[in-house]
Amino acid sequence: MALLHTVNKSPYERNTLESCLNHVQEGDTVLLIEDGVYAVIKGGRAADVLASVKGVKIAALSADLKARGITADKMIDGVEVVDYGGFVDLVTSNDKVQAWL
Amino acid sequence: MKLGIVVLEGPYQHEASDTAYNFTVAALEKGHEVFRVFFYHDGVNNATRLMVPPQDDRHIQKRWSELAEKHNLDLVVCVAAAQRRGILDEDEMKRHGKDANNIAPGFRISGLGQLIEAGIQCDRLVFFGD
Numbered sequence: 001m002a003l004l005h006t007v008n009k010s011p012y013e014r015n016t017l018e019s020c021l022n023h024v025q026e027g028d029t030v031l032l033i034e035d036g037v038y039a040v041i042k043g044g045r046a047a048d049v050l051a052s053v054k055g056v057k058i059a060a061l062s063a064d065l066k067a068r069g070i071t072a073d074k075m076i077d078g079v080e081v082v083d084y085g086g087f088v089d090l091v092t093s094n095d096k097v098q099a100w101l
Numbered sequence: 102m103k104l105g106i107v108v109l110e111g112p113y114q115h116e117a118s119d120t121a122y123n124f125t126v127a128a129l130e131k132g133h134e135v136f137r138v139f140f141y142h143d144g145v146n147n148a149t150r151l152m153v154p155p156q157d158d159r160h161i162q163k164r165w166s167e168l169a170e171k172h173n174l175d176l177v178v179c180v181a182a183a184q185r186r187g188i189l190d191e192d193e194m195k196r197h198g199k200d201a202n203n204i205a206p207g208f209r210i211s212g213l214g215q216l217i218e219a220g221i222q223c224d225r226l227v228f229f230g231d
Contacts, residue, residue: 006227008115008116008117008120008229008230033120034115034116034117034120035115035116061120063123064116083127084123084124084126084127085127085130085131087124087127088124088127088128088131088133089131091104091128091225091227092102092133092224092225096225097225097226097227097228099227099228099229099230101109101228101230101231
């Protein structure tokens with residue numbers, strides 16, 4: 001069973017991403033939204049831990065990246081950028097959705 | 102697919118209400134059914150028609166009300182959370198002896214059972230909050 005995990009807080013503010021990554025299983029997807037997208041910044045606090053997760057898709061919401069000036073060149077590799085339609089598709093293609101609030 | 106949306110954060114706070122709205126719009130555009138949007142905790146504050154944001158800012162309540170009208174959405178506000186925060190409809194106003202009510206068009210006040218029902222009926226329940 002594949003889960004979609006949403007993380008909406010910055011790794012500089014809360015440890016929800018860390019908690020989430022401690023619970024994800026192979027085949028799951030972690031979608032970073034709102035301030036959660038700060039995690040994808042190259043050389044940032046969450047970059048190493050995100051890169052170390054294997055078998056889990058990491059995605060980030062394009063509108064929230066854009067709002068924070070996080071362009072592709074500032075992002076770590078391996079992050080799939082999705083729009084709101086892509087968010088909806090991730091919800092429907094996974095069996096359950098867990099919001100790490 | 103049948104989707105349920107839960108909004109736990111008030112308007113103009115962080116971004117949860119905006120994300121929930123944009124997600125709902127995208128889901129409807131993709132042809133999914135939005136069974137219910139449930140407003141809980143501070144999320145009930147999205148339902149006051151008395152909010153007056155600056156004209157060049159988004160009007161979060163009006164946006165939800167208009168979406169509800171266009172797509173016949175069921176916007177449900179948790180009664181216990183609403184009472185605590187002063188979100189009242191006509192019935193609640195009378196019941197508590199208040200002199201005004203403030204619920205916006207398209208929203209209705211009901212109980213937690215509506216959230217449970219959404220959990221049972223929907224294929225996916227998506228939470229947006231703080």
